[in-house]
Amino acid sequence: MTRGLDDALAQLQPVFKQNGITLDTEALRPASFIDTALDNVRNSLAIGAALIVIVLYLALRNWRTAAISFAAIPLSLLTAAMVLDRFGLSLNTLTLGGLAIALGEVVDDAVIDVENIHRRLRENRALEEPRPALAVIFRAAMEVRRAVIFATAAVVIVFLPILQLGGVAGRLFAPLALAYIFSILASLAVALTLTPALAAVLLARAPLPPEDPPLVARAKRIYAGPLATVDRHPRTVIAAVIVLVVAGLGSAPFLRTRFLPRFHENDLIVHYLAAPGTSVATMLEIGRRAMGIMRHLPEVAHVIEHLGRAHLSNGSAPINKAEIDIGLSAKGAANSVVAEQHILAAIEGAPGVRWWANTFLTERIAETISAVTAPVVVTIYGQHIAALNQDAQAVAAALRQVPGTAAVQIEAPPGTPLLSIRLRRAAIARFGFTAADVLSAIETSYASRTVGQVYRAARSYPIVVVLPPALRSDPAALASIPLASPSGMVVLLGKLARIRERSGQSLILHLDAQRVQIVTANITGSAARFVARARHRLAGITLAAGDYLEIGGTAAASGAARLDLLLRAALAFAAILGLLAIALREARNVLLVTANLPFALIGGIAAVWISGIPVSLGAAVGFVTVFGITLRNALMLLSHYRQLVLAEGRPWSRETAHLGAMHRLTPILMTASVTALGLLPLAIRADLPGQEIEGPMAIVILGGLFSSTVLTLLVLPALSLRYGRFKRRADESAGERSNATASSSSRS
Secondary structure, three states: OHHHHHHHHHHHHHHHHHOOOOOOOOOOOHHHHHHHHHHHHHHHHHHHHHHHHHHHHHHHOOHHHHHHHHOHHHHHHHHHHHHHHHOOOOOOHHHHHHHHHHHHHHOHHHHHHHHHHHHHHHHHHOOOOOOOHHHHHHHHHHHHHHHHHHHHHHHHHHHHHHHOOOHHHHHHHHHHHHHHHHHHHHHHHHHHHHHHHHHHHHOOOOOOOOOOOHHHHHHHHHHHHHHHHHHHOHHHHHHHHHHHHHHHHHHHHHOOEOOOOOOOOOEEEEEEEOOOOOOHHHHHHHHHHHHHHHOOOOOEEEEEEEEOOOOOOOOOOOOOEEEEEEEEOHHHHHOHHHHHHHHHHHHOOOOOOEEEEEEHHHHHHHHHHHOOOOOEEEEEEEOOHHHHHHHHHHHHHHHHOOOOEEEEEEOOOOOEEEEEEEEOHHHHHHOOOOHHHHHHHHHHHHHOEEEEEEEEOOEEEEEEEOOOHHHHOOHHHHHHOEEEOOOOOEEEHHHHEEEEEEEEOOOOEEEOOEEEEEEEEEEOOOHHHHHHHHHHHHOOOOOOOOOEEEEEOHHHHHHHHHHHHHHHHHHHHHHHHHHHHHHHOOHHHHHHHHHHOHHHHHHHHHHHHHHOOOEOHHHHHHHHHHHHHHHHHHHHHHHHHHHHHHHOOOOOOHHHHHHHHHHHHHHHHHHHHHHHHHHHHHHHOOOOOOOOOHHHHHHHHHHHHHHHHHHHHHHHHHHHHHHOOOOOOHHHHHHHHHHHHHHHHHHO
């Protein structure tokens, strides 16, 4: 749409030039941010995919297995894109972010499948009487199929709460969650169908070295030492992990929070508010001074001011409030936070004028949530304007005492100078006028009235009657307006109405059929902490009888969204427990998987502390993603233990636990590596436009991925050895016997 507008304005440029109109097409252009954001996310996606190709080849050192594994990426992402298009979703920064976050996991199923096929083919070729390669491939694929299906289903369930978020949070994160879910479902379909087929074509008769690739062999040698150490000192290690988990959870309440991260846009909106009753001329002078300073700042490229209200405007800002739209230069856009601070520091100084700034997208989201552009909005409901104003003054005073307050404002402040006109009914009747005649004269004097048209050539010009500006700015001049009665007598307006100046209110707000007064606060620091402190302060305020207040805005929406996500995640967790019970068949093993989930918190919280980012809703979704990855790895390990004991008849012992951990080392490390490398471009450049949501998610996932991978490989085997239970049930024994009978019959 912006490109279409640019083309249309370009065609009108000669007309603008002829009439002395200067047009700046680059000022306040959100499309520029969108173009930059899409390019950045696409680049991160491409870089992540390239890094995954490199690590696949280095880990496997076999172009065939690497090609089979990598094939899952384009097929899964293209399938997800087609499904998104079918649902009417475009490839925007959020859906592309979902694909980027899923980048590592879409190859996970294929890696698990092809790694197991590769290992079974090597073992088969070492036998004296090797079985047919296709039969080995089929059996190897079936060995991991159950675990892969259950693990993918568990990850999908983990993401379902994000789809159910309401409001702005739901509109933002639902496309990301859908892209992620469609991607991993597509990767599951590829792993179940195409991966075994490609393995049959490329690996069945290919030369397979009997030893592990050098990188994998070295990783196993390194892994054996810490695994044995943990096995010798399990209580010490488990106690240390518990301390880390408690410390991580204990530090979580002290993390900075906000609803959404700050968007690194090219456009900045600076607001300034003067005392009620400040004239347009004074506001223009303040704006001109500020714009003159801004034009000399290296962070600023374009400056435009908006002041007052147009006829039939959709806004209701008072005259004493104005805004300046700033287009940032390349230097300013590189770090919009620093640019905003520098700009505000340069222009502040006018007495009685308050300044604050937001990015364009942040303002639009705030307006969508609470109809005002502030992170904290206190709405006071009541019936009487005087009582509401008194309550608003008390609320504003309380908010100014809360640490972290940047600016507090009453949206409809009292004390605005007004011109009061009260009709003298008796005088109007005595001179032969009607109330409508007098009110029409007042409207014509100030709002103007079109009384005719003048035609020149092919154009028409309206004839408008209105008081001259000098008289409109003089309240006493209104009393001297002459009115002609039907009898021809001329009477001054001052004889027909009582005209005086008084202090009043230029704006009366309503919400849900009630009168309201709104107090807004811009804040610095943690939004959740500010809201908690504000609630404590406001609880001590005594409101007028019948009045009550509500706290809203993006800060309150952030807490509500996180609580909603937490409650829905609890329901999803209950569903996952049922799924794990079906997959693992033992309550102890289910508890082992769930006990592994807090491991992800350690690294995720540590990553937030180290990076210094606030915990936005995007970071919270990152924790959900880490839970899914941790759940997947733990389920794959315990499922393999079950396979070794039940299918291969091994006793559950230390040797079996170590063997299973060694078998799963390669797919778990590769899963962690490809996921980390796929997210690394997003995490490194989280400050780029378009990566404000995905960047914090990637940082949290990388931290949680590190801790969960280390603890899954080291602590979970020790826990499984002592508390796990892997035994054959009666129905499973019957099934194994029938399978064995069928297998022997087929061989005969």
